[in-house]
Amino acid sequence: MSFLSDALARVSPSPTIAVTQKAMELKAAGKDVIGLGAGEPDFDTPDNIKAAAIAAIEAGKTKYTQVDGIPEVKQAICDKFKRENGLDYAPSQVTVSSGGKQVLFNALVATLNPGDEVIIPAPYWVSYPDMVKLGGGTPVVVETTLENGFRLTPEALEAAITPKTKWFIFNSPSNPTGAGYGHNQLKALTDVLMRNPHVWVMTDDMYEHLAFDGFQFCTPAQVEPGLYDRTLTVNGVSKAYAMTGWRIGYAAGPEQLIGAMRKVQSQSTSNPCSISQWATVEALNGPQDFLTERCDAFRKRRDLVVAGLNACDGVTCAVPEGAFYVYPSIAGCIGKTSAGGTLIDTDEAFATALLEEQGVAVVFGAAFGLSPYFRVSYATSDAVLEDACARIKSFCAGLT
Numbered sequence: 437m438s439f440l441s442d443a444l445a446r447v448s449p450s451p452t453i454a455v456t457q458k459a460m461e462l463k464a465a466g467k468d469v470i471g472l473g474a475g476e477p478d479f480d481t482p483d484n485i486k487a488a489a490i491a492a493i494e495a496g497k498t499k500y501t502q503v504d505g506i507p508e509v510k511q512a513i514c515d516k517f518k519r520e521n522g523l524d525y526a527p528s529q530v531t532v533s534s535g536g537k538q539v540l541f542n543a544l545v546a547t548l549n550p551g552d553e554v555i556i557p558a559p560y561w562v563s564y565p566d567m568v569k570l571g572g573g574t575p576v577v578v579e580t581t582l583e584n585g586f587r588l589t590p591e592a593l594e595a596a597i598t599p600k601t602k603w604f605i606f607n608s609p610s611n612p613t614g615a616g617y618g619h620n621q622l623k624a625l626t627d628v629l630m631r632n633p634h635v636w637v638m639t640d641d642m643y644e645h646l647a648f649d650g651f652q653f654c655t656p657a658q659v660e661p662g663l664y665d666r667t668l669t670v671n672g673v674s675k676a677y678a679m680t681g682w683r684i685g686y687a688a689g690p691e692q693l694i695g696a697m698r699k700v701q702s703q704s705t706s707n708p709c710s711i712s713q714w715a716t717v718e719a720l721n722g723p724q725d726f727l728t729e730r731c732d733a734f735r736k737r738r739d740l741v742v743a744g745l746n747a748c749d750g751v752t753c754a755v756p757e758g759a760f761y762v763y764p765s766i767a768g769c770i771g772k773t774s775a776g777g778t779l780i781d782t783d784e785a786f787a788t789a790l791l792e793e794q795g796v797a798v799v800f801g802a803a804f805g806l807s808p809y810f811r812v813s814y815a816t817s818d819a820v821l822e823d824a825c826a827r828i829k830s831f832c833a834g835l836t
């Protein structure tokens with residue numbers, strides 16, 4: 437009898453760990469390494485949010501709270517959904533967890549049975565397939581293409597649906613591509629879902645506020661109100677408010693689903709951090725103008741990185757609508773050999789050689805389910821990005 441669970445055996449170790457570990461080893465050995473792997477903003481949490489947390493501590497708001505959120509934070513979330521997305525939710529339809537990650541995990545664990553299928557467009561955020569497997573379900577990965585802007589087509593969605601499909605996981609703007617779906621592109625997908633009433637939508641709107649060039653963010657229940665009763669709208673404060681370490685994510689959806697998720701949470705973490713919940717009340721109710729400033733900084737960096745990568749031999753980089761990632765293709769590099777003598781037969785080989793020979797750490801595409809690509813997180817300074825692009829250019833120029 438195995439000591440470890442069958443559920444764990446279904447989950448693969450994170451393929452990103454090998455690159456991260458290698459980067460750490462090289463750094464420890466004194467090598468000058470640029471990390472473009474981190475999925476978090478380099479900006480600090482705004483001062484008004486920090487002050488709200490300090491005030492919460494001083495007021496003794498340091499005890500257990502309601503399982504899935506204090507009434508004040510639930511109300512702030514209802515107000516946010518109304519104000520920004522035109523969605524009406526009551527506090528009883530809202531859940532708050534320790535990060536968007538826990539929200540998604542709770543929802544999948546609360547609903548999946550063996551054999552249930554979950555449609556996940558690729559490239560995807562690394563955790564979706566493994567969370568589905570942990571919950572006992574089967575991920576059904578549907579690839580998108582660079583030519584389609586990494587957006588799932590309605591035909592591909594329709595073809596992936598079977599009688600066993602329980603969820604469709606939707607993420608716009610996307611990690612790892614930054615691709616965003618405009619109203620009509622999303623409506624084409626929700627039309628497919630309207631024809632398939634057994635399929636629920638889990639929409640991961642984590643990068644809602646990181647959108648550029650006038651891209652109008654929209655979310656499924658807003659675009660198609662007919663989906664309201666089978667949509668879980670997931671969001672959080674990690675990315676927009678630079679609060680990755682505070683661990684607060686939230687969602688709204690049908691009461692029965694929210695109740696089931698509460699049950700999972702009550703037997704795991706009990707409640708999200710009380711202090712972080714008060715900080716989130718301030719994040720959502722307080723001034724939002726800093727978002728424009730930060731988006732502007734991210735857009736400039738995006739432009740710098742896209743231009744820098746497109747100047748590299750064998751690399752093609754699309755211009756994404758949002759988030760802080762780009763996902764360049766290295767189709768033109770495959771089959772070549774690096775200056776250091778490594779055969780670049782996969783995107784993993786590319787990322788490893790790039791790290792070893794030029795000291796630039798990126799995450800290879802296979803980790804996100806679509807090759808041959810790599811992901812760059814450009815949430816770092818212009819100077820670092822310029823240096824990184826110069827190194828990638830020199831690496832590509834050395835391929836023969």
Ligand code: PLP
Pocket residue numbers: 475534535536537538561607610611640642672673674680683684685
């Ligand atoms: N969803 C996506 C697409 C993400 O990129 C991340 C974080 O990287 C999360 C969810 C989870 O965010 P958190 O748990 O910090 O709220």
